[in-house]
Amino acid sequence: MTDLEFMDRAEALLARVEQSCDRINDESDADIDNQRVGGMVTLSFRNGTQIVVNLQKPLQEVWMAARAGGFHYRFDGSQWSDTKGQGEFFAHLARYASEQAGQPLTFEG
Structure with missing residues (x-):
């Protein structure tokens, strides 16, 4: 993927997080x-915790830092997948944000 394609897809991901x-x-x-x-979105929760999502253009990755840890994602042609094969970005974001918010939340990818 070219840098321009990465930025288009990554910017769309950040916009979806905000929406x-x-x-x-x-x-x-x-x-x-x-x-x-x-290229960074910070989600802040009532309990003072945060989730930070930021773009890593040189690596063509999106990184997420949550209370559960740090995670790296690459676009695999259809979705943003964890580089360690552990799942998809929006599923992870929903899980970690739900934990930090203390209630079930859904994020759309």
Whole structure:
């Protein structure tokens, strides 16, 4: 994938994260604050924890840091998959955000 293709796909991923947070806030009392600065989105939860999603352009990866740990994802042609073969980005984000928010949350990919 070219750098331009990576950036298009990665920017779309960040936009989907932001849109999902807006939807979650409209539909629940989760109150997730999401702040975007450049290629990074920080999700802040009521309990003071955060999830940070940022782009790693030189590696063509998206990284996520959550209370559960740090994870790297690459686009495999159809989805953003964990580089260690442990699953898909949005499924992981939903799991870790649900843990940190203390309630079930869904993110759309």
